Amino acid sequence: MIAILVDGIVQGLQLSLMAVGITLIYGLGGVLNLAHGQFAVVGGIATALFVDKGLSPLVASSLGVLTAGVFGLVVDRTLLLPAYRSAGEERLLLGLLITLGLSFVVNGYLDFQYPNIALTLHLATPSVNVAGITVRTASAVTSLMAFLAFLLLFVFLKGTLLGKSVRSIIQNEVGAGLCGINPGRTRTLIVALSAMMAGLAGIAQGLFSSLGTEMGNELTTFALIVAVVGGVRSVNGTLVAGVLLGIVNAFASYYVGAYLTLIILLGTAVFTILLRPAGLFAYRT
Amino acid sequence: MGTLIGVEGIEVAYGDIPVVRGVSIEVREGEAVAVIGPNGAGKTTLFKAIAGMLKPRKGRIVYHGLPIDGLRLYDIVKKGIVYVPAERELFPQMTVLENLELGAFTNYKSRGERLKFVLGLFPRLEERRRQLAGTLSGGEQQMLAIGRGLMARPKLLLLDEPSTGLAPLFVKEMYHQLSRLKEEGLTILLAEQQVPHALAFSERAYVLENGEIRLFGKSKDLLGVPEIQRTYLGVT
Numbered sequence: 057m058i059a060i061l062v063d064g065i066v067q068g069l070q071l072s073l074m075a076v077g078i079t080l081i082y083g084l085g086g087v088l089n090l091a092h093g094q095f096a097v098v099g100g101i102a103t104a105l106f107v108d109k110g111l112s113p114l115v116a117s118s119l120g121v122l123t124a125g126v127f128g129l130v131v132d133r134t135l136l137l138p139a140y141r142s143a144g145e146e147r148l149l150l151g152l153l154i155t156l157g158l159s160f161v162v163n164g165y166l167d168f169q170y171p172n173i174a175l176t177l178h179l180a181t182p183s184v185n186v187a188g189i190t191v192r193t194a195s196a197v198t199s200l201m202a203f204l205a206f207l208l209l210f211v212f213l214k215g216t217l218l219g220k221s222v223r224s225i226i227q228n229e230v231g232a233g234l235c236g237i238n239p240g241r242t243r244t245l246i247v248a249l250s251a252m253m254a255g256l257a258g259i260a261q262g263l264f265s266s267l268g269t270e271m272g273n274e275l276t277t278f279a280l281i282v283a284v285v286g287g288v289r290s291v292n293g294t295l296v297a298g299v300l301l302g303i304v305n306a307f308a309s310y311y312v313g314a315y316l317t318l319i320i321l322l323g324t325a326v327f328t329i330l331l332r333p334a335g336l337f338a339y340r341t
Numbered sequence: 342m343g344t345l346i347g348v349e350g351i352e353v354a355y356g357d358i359p360v361v362r363g364v365s366i367e368v369r370e371g372e373a374v375a376v377i378g379p380n381g382a383g384k385t386t387l388f389k390a391i392a393g394m395l396k397p398r399k400g401r402i403v404y405h406g407l408p409i410d411g412l413r414l415y416d417i418v419k420k421g422i423v424y425v426p427a428e429r430e431l432f433p434q435m436t437v438l439e440n441l442e443l444g445a446f447t448n449y450k451s452r453g454e455r456l457k458f459v460l461g462l463f464p465r466l467e468e469r470r471r472q473l474a475g476t477l478s479g480g481e482q483q484m485l486a487i488g489r490g491l492m493a494r495p496k497l498l499l500l501d502e503p504s505t506g507l508a509p510l511f512v513k514e515m516y517h518q519l520s521r522l523k524e525e526g527l528t529i530l531l532a533e534q535q536v537p538h539a540l541a542f543s544e545r546a547y548v549l550e551n552g553e554i555r556l557f558g559k560s561k562d563l564l565g566v567p568e569i570q571r572t573y574l575g576v577t
Contacts, residue, residue: 217442217449224432224443231430233394236418236447236493 058189060306066195068302069202070264073257074275075282075294076209077250083226083289084243087139087151091131092254093275094162099124099255100267101166104175113177121255128251131158132244140240159272166269173269175262194263201260205253206295213291222246226289254279277318281325287335297336342369344403345497345528346391346422351400351410353383353390360386362552363400368497373519373529375543375560377536377573383552384532385427388501391530392424393417404497419447421496427505429486433475437466440474440485444492452492459488462518480511487515491522498522500531504538516542536573540564 074096081089089095103120107113135158139150166173179193186196213219224232225239232239257275261267286297301321308317328336346368353361361383368374376384389395391402393414402410409417414424432440441459445452460467463484469477474485483503490498500519504512516538523529523542533539540546540560548556548569556563563569570576 217446220435220439220443221446223435227432227434228430230394230426231432232443233414234392234418234424234426234430235443235489236415237443238413238415 060310061303062189062191062195064303064306065299066198066302067305068299069199070257070260070298071278071282071302071305072295072298073202073205073253073260074279075286075298076206076291077254078279078283079286079288079291079294080222080226080246080250081243082283084222084239084246085136085140085151086144086147087136087155088148088280088288089250090152090155090276090280091159091162091272092155092250092279093272093277094159095124095128095251095254096258096261096275097166097267097269097272098127098162098258099251100175100258100262101170101173101269102255103177103259103262104173104267105170107175107177108173117177117259120259121252124255124258125248125252128254129244129248131251132247136247140243159276163270163272170269175259175267176265177259177262179263192264194260198260198263201256205256209249209253209291218242218245278321281321284325285328285336287332287337290335290337293335293337342371344368345370345372345405346530347401347403348387348391349401349403351387351390351397351402353386353395353397355386359398360552361390361397364549364552364554365400366547366554366557368528368530370528371523371526372545373523373531373543375539375546376530376532376549377534377539377546378549378555379572380534382549384549385501386552387549388424388426388499388530388532391417392422392499394424418493421494422499423490423493423495423497424499425486425490425501425503427502429482431474431482431485431489434473436471436473437477437485438470440489441466441492444489446493448492448494451494455492455494459491462491462521463488480507480515483507483511483515487518495527497528497530500529502532502534504533504535512538536569 074092078089078092081087099120102123103116106116106119135154139147139154142150181193183190184193184196213223221232221237221242224237225242229239258267282298282301283294285301286293304324305317305321308320344367348364348366350363350365351361352359352363364387378384386395390397393412397410401408404420409420441456442452445455465481466484466488469481477485503515519542531539531543540563543560546560546563547554
């Protein structure tokens, strides 16, 4: 029972790492990124390629995360520009189409170019003891990574001027402009950071089991569910929703199987939208 | 006193419909100038064009002798023009202090000194400094909006309908503080529907109707114009 719970929490943290990017990119840019899973896959597959070249897993992972970040930056400064130039519903729809197209292109390219590559990272010791509970080392490492990533993100958002400007744009883009904040520049930084966090989630997948080139859409789906349940403009909500849904996912997988689990998770998202359209922890204005 | 900003024959449209037509106004350094007129006259559109939120179709906007029309909102702020819209556009889930700090985004090094100045001007904000902006009363939000604008150390403050929706006591207090700012040399361009306040506060005024300037002159002279008295001051 406790093992399932711990597994759920860890999976949830991994989901949150993905979903927080969707939340930030939507909050800042008004684009719902349907290629977010592909950011994770690009980071993970790049790590696998670096490991193949003989680099140590730690160095390869760092370079993989960086690759995902550069990929995000390029996407923001090129493909997403037409979406940013429009406003409101048009921006949302253009963003959906562009990122959906991007997800197909990335899937196709990786399948074609690297058909046999997958990321599987083996740790020297399979399990560790944390406070009397035996935990898989992969779980402990993932938790630590996610914890550090979120800690840095919160320090950035709450404690730095740039972070505060990010929050200000999410709350009121016009207000931010009135303060002299350039939303475009801040957005590029956030898309790159979000892509790096997704890359980290992709590497975590490789630690648990295996990350294949085809997994992008599945990761996007899970992340979208978490982002919607958490409230697509609330970073705190995304973190909590990720952990909650991770626990639901773990128990449901154990008792009813993986296929029904996805239905249960989607049902949770629909139910949340019906009860609280802006998400569990969305800002009340 | 030299000209700080000159609006020269601008036309601003929403789609194909021109809302501001051939408007020219001039504000000299250290002056307080009012733009008065009924709802829908084009006051906000004019202000948004100066602030860089709307691009004029025709005409020029010259600031310190250089054209600024076509610059973006955030670049205009860096030049020292700060717009405080009627909607206030605060960050509701951030504290008063965070809102003010962000106001100093272009001027962050001197935020401490600016904060002291703004909190001295509006002591009520000092009392509420840890409170979320969204929980403030209308009057307090207006003070915060003006305070946030002042944090950037503007050379020109554009105030759009600052008294809308405020209790008379708040309006009086706000104009008292605005007079202090004027005495300290801040240039203010003000749009107001509450004409008596606007004319009492400003040195000169423009009357905008249907997107065009109908009248302009010294505020104290305009107070005596029968048309103004009838339309805006309720004199029959």
